[in-house]
Amino acid sequence: MGILEVKNVSKSFGGLKALRDVNLSVAEHSVHAIIGPNGAGKSTLLNVLVGKLVPDTGSVMFDGQSLLGRKPYEINQMGISRVFQTPEIFGDLTVIENVMIPCFAKRDGVFRMHAFETVENEAEIVAQAEAALADVGMLERRDMHAAALSRGDKRRLELAMCLVQEPRLLLLDEPTAGMARADTNRTIELLRQIHAKRDITMVIIEHDMHVVFSLAQRITVLAQGAPLVEDTPENIKGHPKVREAYLGE
Numbered sequence: 021m022g023i024l025e026v027k028n029v030s031k032s033f034g035g036l037k038a039l040r041d042v043n044l045s046v047a048e049h050s051v052h053a054i055i056g057p058n059g060a061g062k063s064t065l066l067n068v069l070v071g072k073l074v075p076d077t078g079s080v081m082f083d084g085q086s087l088l089g090r091k092p093y094e095i096n097q098m099g100i101s102r103v104f105q106t107p108e109i110f111g112d113l114t115v116i117e118n119v120m121i122p123c124f125a126k127r128d129g130v131f132r133m134h135a136f137e138t139v140e141n142e143a144e145i146v147a148q149a150e151a152a153l154a155d156v157g158m159l160e161r162r163d164m165h166a167a168a169l170s171r172g173d174k175r176r177l178e179l180a181m182c183l184v185q186e187p188r189l190l191l192l193d194e195p196t197a198g199m200a201r202a203d204t205n206r207t208i209e210l211l212r213q214i215h216a217k218r219d220i221t222m223v224i225i226e227h228d229m230h231v232v233f234s235l236a237q238r239i240t241v242l243a244q245g246a247p248l249v250e251d252t253p254e255n256i257k258g259h260p261k262v263r264e265a266y267l268g269e
């Protein structure tokens with residue numbers, strides 16, 4: 021049994037079958053990548069996992085508990101965090117304040133944008149936020165305005181905002197999209213270190229095969245809403261069906 025078990029999940033938008041009988045088993049502590057061409061259903065699947073979309077059929081189990089019928093914040097509290105394709109950060113706040121917000125939310129069970137203004141010297145929360153920033157290599161930027169960060173740093177800040185919640189399952193939607201090669205490599209290295217250091221499982225949706233093959237232990241290929249094949253990176257690389265569906269050969 022994996023920490024995440026998706027069974028026969030289907031989802032239609034009107035007449036369009038975005039997901040058809042999707043099965044996915046993610047082993048605890050692994051890095052599992054989901055790849056596939058545009059429109060394959062990757063984001064739809066992620067939205068089902070975080071409770072933003074309800075599937076028409078099928079089941080989704082996390083650590084033995086069903087996620088179906090739960091609100092996104094409940095799923096988040098169960099230990100699932102998501103890094104969005106476009107960073108969702110607060111530009112007016114400093115870097116450390118951005119990371120402290122989810123800490124307060126976790127502690128208080130409620131999201132308060134200005135929580136940090138009312139409680140001075142929350143030493144423990146500051147320490148947690150600093151540790152998360154250190155994990156993404158951004159501690160020296162702690163007092164910068166988030167709006168002034170580079171694109172890559174904004175994405176790494178959002179990663180820190182997830183890590184500070186100490187998720188058991190981290191979902192990453194194209195974590196290196198829009199990054200130049202050097203920045204991509206830095207993010208790969210950071211994710212590798214985070215995975216080695218923290219007690220965490222990662223599911224990565226990614227277009228960039230360099231990222232996928234650098235990080236993933238298992239790869240699921242989605243095509244037209246259905247899993248085409250699931251295997252190790254070595255086997256995926258040479259798989260004729262994958263080359264045909266994904267690389268257009």
Ligand code: ADP
Pocket residue numbers: 033036037038056057058059060061062063064065
């Ligand atoms: P991917 O992330 O793999 O590129 P998506 O999951 O975004 O694919 O989309 C799968 C299919 O479902 C696409 O054909 C897309 O146009 C369609 N789709 C996704 N979300 C919606 C929606 N909210 N309403 C209608 N169609 C959608």
Ligand code: MG
Pocket residue numbers: 062063064
């Ligand atoms: Mg997508």
